[in-house]
Amino acid sequence: MGLRVLAAMSGGVDSATAAARAVDAGHEVTGVHLALSQNPQSYRTGARGCCTLEDARDARRAADVIGIPFYVWDMADRFKQDVVDDFVAEYAAGRTPNPCLRCNEKIKFAAVLDRALALGFDAVCTGHYARIDDNGALNRAADTSKDQSYVLAVLTSDQIAHAMFPLGDTPKAKIRAEARQRGLLVADKPDSHDICFIADGDTRGFLARRLGEAPGQIVDQDGTVLGEHDGAYGFTIGQRKGLRVDRPAQDGRPRYVLGIEPVTRTVTVGSASGLEVLEITASRPVWTGCVPPVEPMECEVQLRAHGEVYPCSAQLDECGDLLIRLREPARAVATGQAAVLYDGDTVLGSATISATR
């Protein structure tokens, strides 16, 4: 007898194929589409041309083809509170959040998982590309170009124990072929790339509508004022384009955002060398692949989604924060992002970057 599995179905090819694979594995699967839109009215009045409504329909069609029950769960309030509002607040505080990570942490493997467990399900299945090994640790997907372990590393051991990622061992191209073979009409649906709640992809405009104009100065590392901006939230550490600085740098080399100071709304820019980071402090660590490192631990760290991996030494400090010393400098490390520690393909732990030096 298989498990009772709740398959979160976004309307895309990955989650649909994951649900089908869970059925093949002998589990009793129920599909659920999460209604996350801030305008849930669009689900109800049959507005045309709304992508979320289209996604819900695609998910329902896939569930019908697979032959599993399907429901829509309205998670819009939780999503707004835990993901969207958090996203805006993080930018307002000068940090760079990862909303997909937050959604996994607070919605898919918290609000949804809790409800599923209470209703008698054993696990939540998603179309994420990651693997769970025999020790219950999270591992990178076989297809490293699609690997999503970075945005899942925030999950606790208990959350992972109730997660199911049936696609982790397969390259994406094969998943599309498999979906086609299964008669899933979403087989050729394009991948989603942008932040789901910013439909037009204009993050700066989205933030401006919520945070309003908050002009401030753009200065160089010496404090010389180079220009003005409408809101510090429009900048990310390491950003080069759209700085709106009139004068070229004296050395003629490109300038990057080096720092964002939310209280004075000052954005500091400078040359690439100013972006180099050798030490990172990260807070609220979770450990799923090792015991908390009281002594320095040699491993690797990834500092943004699809980012490079750096050899490092990691250790808990006396406050319970994680101190990461890189062997070679990393560039453009933004606070608010996750620092995920790996041993090869295995996720050891994850924490939120709070300071860099």
Place this chain on the structure above:
Amino acid sequence: MSTTPVIYLDHAATTPMVPEAIAAMTEELARLGNPSSLHNAGRRARRVVEEAREQIAEVFGARASEVIFTSGGTEADNLAVKGLFWARRTADARRRRILTTAIEHHAVLDSVRWLSDTEGASADWLGVDAVGATRPEVLRAALESDPDSAAVVSVMWANNEVGTVQPVAALAEVAHEFGVPFHTDAVQAAAQLPVDFAASGADALTITGHKLGGPVGAGALILGRGLSPVPVLHGGGQERDIRSGTLDAPAIRAFAVAAVISARGRAEEARRLAALRDDLVRQVLAAVPDAVLNGPPSGPGRLPGNAHFSFPGCEGDALLLLLDARGIACSTGSACTAGVAEPSHVLLAIGADDARARGSLRFSLGHSTTQSDVDALGAVIGETVTRARRAAAG
């Protein structure tokens, strides 16, 4: 896929076709002919449609010429509400007020809202009491306040969610005192109550085939002969020029067959369903003592096949999921296409708060329901509610 046999307690959504209707429809599907054509094949099809019209008229106490076939209840409601509003306003520009209740089916509710938003109508929502009933005095007061502005009155015969049977004849009489046409949606009533168009005094009455053992896709507006609603569908001028479109002879024939069969055993069937429903209510309240039966008490004021509960501390869609997993089909209210649970407008209108409205579930019985269906629900409803409460608390 689960192989559990389905315990079907959602007859208000749709009820199984009776075998005679399936046979009639199947036979008719193999035959040729557009009922509007003048040749032999057309005449044959027309005869089928006209016989069906006569049968349906007889079942519902109307004249054959008063039966306007439509694609179903939604279309008939749209035709009655919009068509009568337009016709009345055209005759006298002051007539812009539509008097209706907040517990109507969306086919009426949203037609009224649309007319208000785009066609200059003003909606006058008649108050309903805590079980959903509309008192004739309420209608009289609303009409008296400004009789010249009234365009049309629409109050459903029986409510699809909580089963309230409205005093249709008394309401129609009040409307007529003021010379205002009265429409009633009798979609839910038609299979379980004696619906007599002439005796009710209504000017327009909506029925549909698939709630009484016929097919989806055939319904009718029974329309008094003095009335000429402005058409919603324009075209070939079928159905007294009021509803254009080629008539669906196979579905119409099956609709009539089902209506005749349903009418033949209706009184006895209503007693049978009421007894089963009362037992269902008893079993549910025994298993979940704090459940609340919404709508009127058992008796002539309630549809015999309707039971509707609020389960405090539960979400209706969690209950539905859990019962569905056990092969029990029911509904959180009127079927919603998109799937996001919205608190029922009917529950809110009868004074329920948001939580009570969200934690509600409808069980509706019909001609295929047996005691074992009721017992199957009774056996699991207690633990299902316990589990759903845990999910809501988490």
